[in-house]
Amino acid sequence: MGNETARQELKRKQRIVIKIGSSSLMHPQTGHLDLIKIEVLVRELSDLLNQGKEVILVSSGAIMVGSRLLGFQSKPQDLALKQACASIGQAKLMMIYQKLFNEYNQTAAQVLLTNYTTSHARSRRNARNTLNELLKLNVIPIVNENDTVATEEIEFGDNDTLSATVAALVDADLLILLSDIDGLFTNDPNQDPDATLIRVVEELDREYFEMAKGSSGSNVGTGGMATKLEAARICFENGCDMIIANGRDFHIIHELMDGQDKGTLFRGGQTR
Numbered sequence: 001m002g003n004e005t006a007r008q009e010l011k012r013k014q015r016i017v018i019k020i021g022s023s024s025l026m027h028p029q030t031g032h033l034d035l036i037k038i039e040v041l042v043r044e045l046s047d048l049l050n051q052g053k054e055v056i057l058v059s060s061g062a063i064m065v066g067s068r069l070l071g072f073q074s075k076p077q078d079l080a081l082k083q084a085c086a087s088i089g090q091a092k093l094m095m096i097y098q099k100l101f102n103e104y105n106q107t108a109a110q111v112l113l114t115n116y117t118t119s120h121a122r123s124r125r126n127a128r129n130t131l132n133e134l135l136k137l138n139v140i141p142i143v144n145e146n147d148t149v150a151t152e153e154i155e156f157g158d159n160d161t162l163s164a165t166v167a168a169l170v171d172a173d174l175l176i177l178l179s180d181i182d183g184l185f186t187n188d189p190n191q192d193p194d195a196t197l198i199r200v201v202e203e204l205d206r207e208y209f210e211m212a213k214g215s216s217g218s219n220v221g222t223g224g225m226a227t228k229l230e231a232a233r234i235c236f237e238n239g240c241d242m243i244i245a246n247g248r249d250f251h252i253i254h255e256l257m258d259g260q261d262k263g264t265l266f267r268g269g270q271t272r
């Protein structure tokens with residue numbers, strides 16, 4: 001099946017996980033929240049719910065928001081301080097999401113997970129039951145890593161792998177990763193101006209992991225492309241399509257769902 005047909009099939013996806021990186025929520029100049037963008041995000045997600053789709057939002061940004069609230073100019077390096085920032089920022093982020101979703105008559109719920117939660121059978125089952133119940137209730141779960149109890153600095157590495165784990169947990173049809181870049185390029189475009197965008201990945205060969213070796217392009221994001229490829233691996237293993245696309249403008253969500261040829265589509269769902 002060609003890219004065009006695969007894109008058209010996205011219209012039929014029913015259970016969708018959308019992950020927003022920290023960089024996509026902030027004004028790049030100040031690191032403060034871009035409230036107008038977040039409003040567009042909430043409107044886009046509310047409209048998906050109105051179409052009868054099930055949506056889970058995985059939102060990063062807690063550490064960044066918390067550090068700004070404490071007056072830091074950038075993300076702190078110290079682990080305990082990062083965790084403190086996360087707990088401050090997470091509450092603030094949820095407050096904003098709750099307020100905006102409320103304006104569209106939608107209910108949002110907070111779900112904080114750790115690597116432990118999703119790798120131990122009992123807590124994994126509990127997390128799955130909660131998420132499924134929230135979706136049944138037409139509530140939008142807003143997921144983040146539980147940074148205050150995660151004992152290593154980065155248990156998941158980042159929210160890219162967390163979002164793929166969540167997609168696998170609830171048997172989602174599609175994972176959308178919105179980042180600060182148009183998709184997977186042949187090389188890091190911030191280092192190599194000749195790098196070209198890859199439109200579709202049918203099989204997750206090693207060459208793609210080689211392309212993604214560079215680290216994060218910003219001091220806001222954590223995982224870079226490598227963790228997004230790791231997310232793709234989880235999606236391929238679990239029969240879920242995945243898209244990496246640019247979160248510069250969140251209207252891209254309905255454009256992708258309409259089948260527009262944007263970002264990089266990883267066709268993990270074809271094994272279903």
Ligand SMILES: Nc1ncnc2c1ncn2[C@@H]1O[C@H](COP(=O)(O)OP(=O)(O)O)[C@@H](O)[C@H]1O
Nearest residue numbers: 021179185187188211214216217221223224225
């Ligand atoms: N092959 C590649 N294609 C695209 N981006 C790449 C590639 N290799 C490394 N990158 C870097 O990955 C960055 C995106 O990851 P990251 O900064 O963690 O974003 P986010 O906060 O959205 O998760 C890009 O800005 C880019 O510099």
Ligand SMILES: N[C@@H](CCC(=O)OP(=O)(O)O)C(=O)O
Nearest residue numbers: 022060061062063158159222
């Ligand atoms: N749990 C952290 C997530 C950090 C993270 O993964 O950031 P990103 O690479 O921007 O998705 C936070 O909310 O700040």
